Structures are given as structure tokens and as C-alpha cells.
Amino acid sequence: MAARPTILSLKSVRKIFGTLAAVDSINLDIGEGEFFTIVGPSGSGKTTLLRMLAGMEQPTSGDILLRGERINDLPANRRPTCMVFQSLALFPHRTVGENIEFSLKIRGEARDKRKARALELMDLLRLPQAYYGKNVMKCSGGERQRVALARALAYDPQILFFDEPLSAIDYKLRKTLEKELKDIHRETKKTFVYITHSLEEAMVMSDRIGVMREGKLVQVGSPHEIYSAPTTRFVSEFIGDVNVIPVDVAGDGLLKSVSLKDALKGPVPPKGFTSGHLVIRPEFLRFIGKPSEADNSVSGRLYNEYALGSRIQYQVRVGERVFIVEKLRQQMFTGKLDDEVRIGWDAKDSILVTD
Amino acid sequence: METKGQRVRHAFITAWALAVIVFLYLPTVCITIASFTASRYFQFPVAKFGLDWWEKTFNSIEIRQLLSTSISIALCVTVIAVTLAFFGALAFARYDWKGRSIYQKLILLPIFFPQSVLGLALLLWFNMLGLQLSWMTAVFAHLVWIVPVVTLVIAIQVYSFDPALEEAAFDLGATRWQVLREVTLPVLFPGLFSGALFAFLLSWGNFPLSLYTTGADTTVPEYLYAKMVAGYTPGVPVLGTVSTIGAAFLLIGGYGLILAMRRARQSATE
Numbered sequence: 001m002a003a004r005p006t007i008l009s010l011k012s013v014r015k016i017f018g019t020l021a022a023v024d025s026i027n028l029d030i031g032e033g034e035f036f037t038i039v040g041p042s043g044s045g046k047t048t049l050l051r052m053l054a055g056m057e058q059p060t061s062g063d064i065l066l067r068g069e070r071i072n073d074l075p076a077n078r079r080p081t082c083m084v085f086q087s088l089a090l091f092p093h094r095t096v097g098e099n100i101e102f103s104l105k106i107r108g109e110a111r112d113k114r115k116a117r118a119l120e121l122m123d124l125l126r127l128p129q130a131y132y133g134k135n136v137m138k139c140s141g142g143e144r145q146r147v148a149l150a151r152a153l154a155y156d157p158q159i160l161f162f163d164e165p166l167s168a169i170d171y172k173l174r175k176t177l178e179k180e181l182k183d184i185h186r187e188t189k190k191t192f193v194y195i196t197h198s199l200e201e202a203m204v205m206s207d208r209i210g211v212m213r214e215g216k217l218v219q220v221g222s223p224h225e226i227y228s229a230p231t232t233r234f235v236s237e238f239i240g241d242v243n244v245i246p247v248d249v250a251g252d253g254l255l256k257s258v259s260l261k262d263a264l265k266g267p268v269p270p271k272g273f274t275s276g277h278l279v280i281r282p283e284f285l286r287f288i289g290k291p292s293e294a295d296n297s298v299s300g301r302l303y304n305e306y307a308l309g310s311r312i313q314y315q316v317r318v319g320e321r322v323f324i325v326e327k328l329r330q331q332m333f334t335g336k337l338d339d340e341v342r343i344g345w346d347a348k349d350s351i352l353v354t355d
Numbered sequence: 356m357e358t359k360g361q362r363v364r365h366a367f368i369t370a371w372a373l374a375v376i377v378f379l380y381l382p383t384v385c386i387t388i389a390s391f392t393a394s395r396y397f398q399f400p401v402a403k404f405g406l407d408w409w410e411k412t413f414n415s416i417e418i419r420q421l422l423s424t425s426i427s428i429a430l431c432v433t434v435i436a437v438t439l440a441f442f443g444a445l446a447f448a449r450y451d452w453k454g455r456s457i458y459q460k461l462i463l464l465p466i467f468f469p470q471s472v473l474g475l476a477l478l479l480w481f482n483m484l485g486l487q488l489s490w491m492t493a494v495f496a497h498l499v500w501i502v503p504v505v506t507l508v509i510a511i512q513v514y515s516f517d518p519a520l521e522e523a524a525f526d527l528g529a530t531r532w533q534v535l536r537e538v539t540l541p542v543l544f545p546g547l548f549s550g551a552l553f554a555f556l557l558s559w560g561n562f563p564l565s566l567y568t569t570g571a572d573t574t575v576p577e578y579l580y581a582k583m584v585a586g587y588t589p590g591v592p593v594l595g596t597v598s599t600i601g602a603a604f605l606l607i608g609g610y611g612l613i614l615a616m617r618r619a620r621q622s623a624t625e
Contacts, residue, residue: 103527106529
């Protein structure tokens, strides 16, 4: 993500509700044409942040700059940005065509010009042209998504905001629409700022992801960085199941965990790092025979196994602690439940994080 | 196939429903029958049928004056009540503000006041303020009772209104006024329309408030009562029937209009 000129810049943006800082001192630059996703659990302030960017809330302090110009007090209807709402907010008394053309009608464009633009967008979003006169409430969930996106695109915004528009859609359709949205992003070359509570969803679509927690941005990076180099336990646990072992750094550079007998080999701790957590993704754990087959190993009891489609997940109990191991179906482990098993991992596959 | 038990149950439900309908509508039917009498006195069952009293009623200037007074009051009440109640309903159901829950209770209280007491209270007020009583003071009196009802009717529609619709329109470049005209009003229209029907019909049929506050003017319900107490003629059931049928037409017509609009919107599907 180099050499993209900045389109949207946030400088110490804060939003206080009563005594609560919903959004707390956020600094962020979003690049021209970027697909940027803000991820966080509910109550993390991501919706408030997005509403400030779209002009529906004013920051308590700090600045929002669009191409270098301060837009804090510019109301939503005068910002060159547009939002796709969680409820989609399609106008129920209007047809598909009228919904898409809404902003053009407001702008006073001629009827035939409006219609041409609407049909063009319907083509882009693979909506049949026959839907132009269809009652929007008669459309299916996926079609409504496309109408909402077409309506926003018709405004020709410089930035498109998305407020979890896919959250109410069933899994299979959501997976399709995620990819479609990324394709549309490619086609239109516009800047997309998306919020979701699902890091998995963010991974599929985004150029960069910002993870929010309690009003603060805790990590910003590419999907790969967020997945393979989380800096905090919070971020590492946000996607899928992970193994998190609380550790203290011992004098010899080894890591000590109160719950495990042996010291662990891990990455070299950063300067000043004295205690934290060792994170190992379940796919990096493997069943081994002898301790010498991996940098670290523990032995325990195979407690249960779960089929996750292409992968199988195993739960191994080591004393009080539970380890999760995942294997591709082709590399299925043949052990029996309650067998004594040894699992191991290499130091390079583990990550040290703070709380 | 229905079992015997189900058949018995269905028969019982049908009989019960019929009994309720008869109980509710038989009195109205009786009034209509009573209006078709040829005699000059109150007599029921009717001995001899005729259209004499219908003719007399429609030719009477006094009756026309009554209808015109009642319609004037009801129309004024409808326009003012719907306007006030629309904004009232937005405050009731759409916006969160300090004092909203107090407001929600206060606005509904007048519905439960005994209307005869409310009428008397208003009469005292008008006298104290030195207002000349006429159909216009009655409009005000009706509003005190009807605006809360209409507010409630419209608020029900407002509760199902997604505030994101207004935000979306605003975000797409509309001004506040355009948002109101293009989105809020059309989406809330069914609620406003039924609110208007309520306002008109409640005003049209109101007796206790009119009795105290119309002064020298007389509305249809007031006239019916006065004639019933002194000077009965079969013109009373005639006017009563006209009043009821008028209200029914308005209701059925309104319902038909909403159905037609819904169908027009659905036919846009194909």
C-alpha cells in the first residue's frame, strides 16, 4: 500500500457521548482508491466513526480532512461521499429505478438522462433491466443489496461508506456478495470504507484493515499482517480459534508459562517485552512422535474432534489447558479419542503479543 | 376431512360471530327501518312504510344548514388535527428527547377525560376569554380531544418508519425540505390518511363537546338529541341514517382508495 495519495485523513478524532469516549483519538490516512475496512466488536465505536466520516455526527474534537480540506462541519448532503446503510434504507414507496435515480432527481437531471444512468448501473451490478419498474420491496435480499449499491454509485461519490450491509444476509449469499463487492471496487476504482464485526469478511475484501477496540484503533495493516502478525491478543483472537499461552520472558530468552512444565522457544522478544501471550494458529500445530521433531512440544489427551468442512479440528487437553489443532481433511489424524498424543510447533510459527 | 368435533366447533364459532355482528349492527339497521315510516309519530315496528320523511328531510333548509355546519367543523378539525398530530407523532415516536416519556403520557390523557366535563371546562374558558361561541369554538373543543387520538394513530405508523430512510435521502444530497417531501411524507402517508379519517369521523359524530361549545350553531348530533327530547318526527331517524351512511361511505371509500393505491404499486412489479 505504497504511493497512494491520501484522500481521507483523520487527525486525533474523538467523539464523546456524555462521559463515554465512543471514539478516542483516532489518527488514520486512507488512500485514494483503497478498500479500507474497520473491524471491531459491537460497541467498539466503529459505527460512530463511520457516521462522523459520512457527516451524520460531528467529532467532539480533532479534524477530518478530505483531500486536505477540513470537512468536520460539512453536512452529509453536501459531502461528496455516500453511505450504504445496514438496513439498506431503500425507499419502500419507490421502484428500483426511482431508488437508483434518487440523487439525480434531487440534482434536477432530465428524466431520460437519469434513466440511462440507472440502466447503466443496473448492468454493472448485474440487475436485469426489466427490474427498472419493479417495486423495490419485491426484490430478494441480494437484489436489494445491489439496488442500494447502485443508488449510492449514482451519486458518483468520491468515497463510499458501508455500514455492515451484509450482516443480515445468510452465509452463502454473503460469501458471494463479498466477492462481488470487491469486483465492483475494482471496476469503479472508488475509495471504499467498510465496517463490519467480522474479520473474516474484512479479510476477503480489504486492501487494509483497521481493528477497533473500545474507541481506539489497535492495529492497522494488510489482511496478511493482521492474520499473521497481530500485535495484541485481542487482534489475534478476532479471527477463528487460536492457541493463546500466557508467558513471561525468562533470563535466557526462553518463555515460561505457569501452566506448562517446559520452557518454550518462541520469537525473540522485542525490547522491553517482559510478559504477554504466545499465539499459535491451530494449523501450525502438528501431531508428532518424539519431542525432537519440533521446537516445542506438549503431550496430552485427544479429547474430541470437529469436522469443519475442508479441515478437521482436534481438541487436545494438556492438564488444565486446551490446545486446538487443525488439519486438512486429506491429512486427517488417525488417533482415537482419549489417546495419549504429542503435539508440537516450531518457534517461527508462533507470535508474541501483548494483552 | 373434518372430524365431528371440528364441525361442532366451527358451527359454534360461526354462531358466536353472527351473534356479535347482530348485536353490533342491529340498532343501526333499526334506525334505517324506522326512517321509512309513513306515520308522524315514533312507532316501532313500523306499521306503514313510505318515503315521505326522506323527502321532507332533504327539502328542509334547516337540515342543509345542519349538515353544512357539521361538515365545516369536521373539515377544519381534520386539517388542523392532522397537521398538529403529524409533528406530534414525530415527537412521540421518532425523536428521542428529554421529557419525551412525560409528553407521551400527557398527550394521551385528554382521550380519557369524560367529554361532558371537558366540554364544560372549555365552555368556562371560552366565557372567561370573552369568546363568542360558534362552530369555530367547537372546532377548538373537538381538537382538544381529537388531536391526541390522531397523534396516536399516526405515531403507530411512525414507529415502523426506519430513520435511516431520512438519513439516506439526506446523504444522497436532498435538503431537509426535500427529505420531508420525497421520503417522510409519502412513506407515512397511510398513517396520515387513516389519521385524517379518524379526525373527520370523530368530529362528525361528536355530541358532548359540541353541545357545550357551538353556541347558536347546531351540529347534526345536537339536532338529533334536541329533536329526540322535544318534538320528535321521523325526520330524526332519517337524518341519523344519512349521518351513519355518510360516515360509512367515507370509511369504505378511504379503504378502497388505499387498496387501489396498493394495487397500482403492485402492478408496477411486472
